[in-house]
Amino acid sequence: MIRTTVALFLFAIVICGLIVFRPFTEGEETTADRLGTPIDTDVEVTRSVTADLATLKEAASAPLTTNAVTGLVEAPRRIDVARPNTDDTRLSDMTNNVLAELGFAGVQAVTTNSQAQRQSTSDILAGIEAATGHRSVLEESETLEAIVIAALRAGETDERIDTIVNEAAAAGTVAVPEILVTSDGRVDTHVLLNNIVTQAQIASGGAAPAIPDVSPDNTEGMEVRFVQRATDEVQARFYTVQSGDSLGAISIKFFGSIEHYDAIFEANKGLLSSPDRIRVGQRLVIPQLDA
Amino acid sequence: MKYRILTAALCVSATAGTAQDVRITTFKTDSTFTLNDQTFTVTRNQDTEAMLSGEYALTSRACPPHCLQPLVVADGVATLAELEVLTFLEGHVTGGTGLLIDARSPADYATGSIPGSVNVPFPTLAPDNRYRNDILRALGAVDKGEDSLDFTQAMALSLYSGGPWSDDAPTAIESLLAAGYPAEKLFYFRGGIQAWAHAGLTIHQSQNPG
Numbered sequence: 270m271i272r273t274t275v276a277l278f279l280f281a282i283v284i285c286g287l288i289v290f291r292p293f294t295e296g297e298e299t300t301a302d303r304l305g306t307p308i309d310t311d312v313e314v315t316r317s318v319t320a321d322l323a324t325l326k327e328a329a330s331a332p333l334t335t336n337a338v339t340g341l342v343e344a345p346r347r348i349d350v351a352r353p354n355t356d357d358t359r360l361s362d363m364t365n366n367v368l369a370e371l372g373f374a375g376v377q378a379v380t381t382n383s384q385a386q387r388q389s390t391s392d393i394l395a396g397i398e399a400a401t402g403h404r405s406v407l408e409e410s411e412t413l414e415a416i417v418i419a420a421l422r423a424g425e426t427d428e429r430i431d432t433i434v435n436e437a438a439a440a441g442t443v444a445v446p447e448i449l450v451t452s453d454g455r456v457d458t459h460v461l462l463n464n465i466v467t468q469a470q471i472a473s474g475g476a477a478p479a480i481p482d483v484s485p486d487n488t489e490g491m492e493v494r495f496v497q498r499a500t501d502e503v504q505a506r507f508y509t510v511q512s513g514d515s516l517g518a519i520s521i522k523f524f525g526s527i528e529h530y531d532a533i534f535e536a537n538k539g540l541l542s543s544p545d546r547i548r549v550g551q552r553l554v555i556p557q558l559d560a
Numbered sequence: 561m562k563y564r565i566l567t568a569a570l571c572v573s574a575t576a577g578t579a580q581d582v583r584i585t586t587f588k589t590d591s592t593f594t595l596n597d598q599t600f601t602v603t604r605n606q607d608t609e610a611m612l613s614g615e616y617a618l619t620s621r622a623c624p625p626h627c628l629q630p631l632v633v634a635d636g637v638a639t640l641a642e643l644e645v646l647t648f649l650e651g652h653v654t655g656g657t658g659l660l661i662d663a664r665s666p667a668d669y670a671t672g673s674i675p676g677s678v679n680v681p682f683p684t685l686a687p688d689n690r691y692r693n694d695i696l697r698a699l700g701a702v703d704k705g706e707d708s709l710d711f712t713q714a715m716a717l718s719l720y721s722g723g724p725w726s727d728d729a730p731t732a733i734e735s736l737l738a739a740g741y742p743a744e745k746l747f748y749f750r751g752g753i754q755a756w757a758h759a760g761l762t763i764h765q766s767q768n769p770g
Contacts (some may be wrong), residue, residue, distance in 0.1 A: 304568065329676060356688075383690075386689060386691065387691060389666070389681070390684055390691035390694060391691075392666070393681070394694060394695065394698050396680070397659070397680070397695070397698045398698065399598055399658065400676075400678045401595065401596060401659070401661055401715075402597075402656075403698070405694065405697060405698035407694050502768075509765065
């Protein structure tokens with residue numbers, strides 16, 4: 270009887286000890302840093318970690334504000350970057366019109382969505398005008414197309430074009446295609462110009478750009494995982510958004526041209542509310558294209 | 561004998577034609593109004609056997625998107641019926657202080673509309689139309705400093721769409737209110753083109769803007 274009681278007592282002590290000291294848990298991981306910024310606990314060790322560190326450092330160096338009334342330190346908030354105005358004009362349509370305007374042989378101008386919107390508005394104004402007898406004029410607003418055409422005609426350098434376009438976008442006078450908006454809220458003129466060259470090559474009978482050979486070794490932020498399925502092994506590719514990336518740039522990086530941005534956007538709809546809302550550090554699935 | 565029947569038939573048709581069996585109200589046979597020096601007359605179909613057909617006869621459009629709308633769509637926006645629409649046309653529109661707006665798509669508008677109406681499809685009043693302020697200015701709004709409009713001189717607007725099942729006009733009203741258009745200058749004709757057709761009132765065929 271005593272033996273049984275002692276055994277039970279020892280068992281209870283061991284259980285209590287296990288509960289208090291938790292010898293088998295491998296070190297509690299902190300889920301937030303000292304500023305309360307959540308740390309992703311399942312971060313993969315990839316080269317993209319450097320970028321994450323940079324953003325964390327940035328967050329740590331952000332000045333803390335103290336509430337004047339309560340004297341309490343206010344938690345730093347995520348500041349959403351200002352983004353250029355966008356419209357639903359497709360970059361390929363816009364590029365096409367730039368080439369047509371520059372007199373590229375075999376390229377016919379098409380109606381972009383923005384032009385269609387403008388046209389329908391001017392039809393409406395004509396209707397109102399017919400009814401009221403008052404003249405109404407459609408305000409001229411600059412188009413990205415016109416800015417790029419003028420810059421290319423003037424023989425501006427790529428850096429200069431980048432400055433001109435971004436100044437116009439920052440002033441809000443021009444709307445840009447969504448896939449040109451970068452993770453830091455700029456207009457990706459690199460993709461814009463790259464696509465003009467690509468479409469010009471295709472228009473003059475050149476081959477479409479080949480799908481580049483990307484691997485985690487030559488691509489910052491890329492990861493490859495192998496998923497075992499019943500019959501075969503599937504390769505799943507991921508990409509962590511770097512500073513300055515736009516959806517168009519990611520499409521070029523993995524597929525050689527901008528036209529597959531839609532496939533990337535569709536595969537990441539849970540993460541991206543619209544193609545211009547990509548943020549540094551987001552981990553995107555790179556879909557496989559069905560050949 | 562043959563002539564007598566023919567004369568009788570002619571007499572009957574002549575009396576039927578002149579008598580105006582179908583009036584708008586007891587004391588009103590027609591409604592005449594002008595829009596920018598163009599005169600429109602609205603009467604009712606005199607064929608007492610007339611029935612609706614085609615698009616206007618449909619009863620059961622799928623909901624969503626074609627859902628029944630409430631009597632009052634927004635605070636301060638009065639709802640009109642056919643007679644008030646005619647009064648609006650004779651008063652505000654003739655006087656140049658108001659417009660009857662058809663909020664449907666241009667394709668729908670082209671199939672027939674209320675005489676004197678102007679087509680302003682509801683999506684063009686949405687905030688994402690970069691040219692929306694141009695439309696608002698055409699309706700009488702005046703620029704007032706940075707990014708804001710003064711609506712004191714703006715026209716009174718009556719909006720309608722396909723029928724009580726269409727949210728085109730309510731959506732347009734919502735967009736106008738959001739843009740700052742005063743509610744007391746907005747009116748909603750809930751019955752829309754379907755109620756108009758149902759009363760046998762004159763429908764203008766394919767009046768294209770411009």
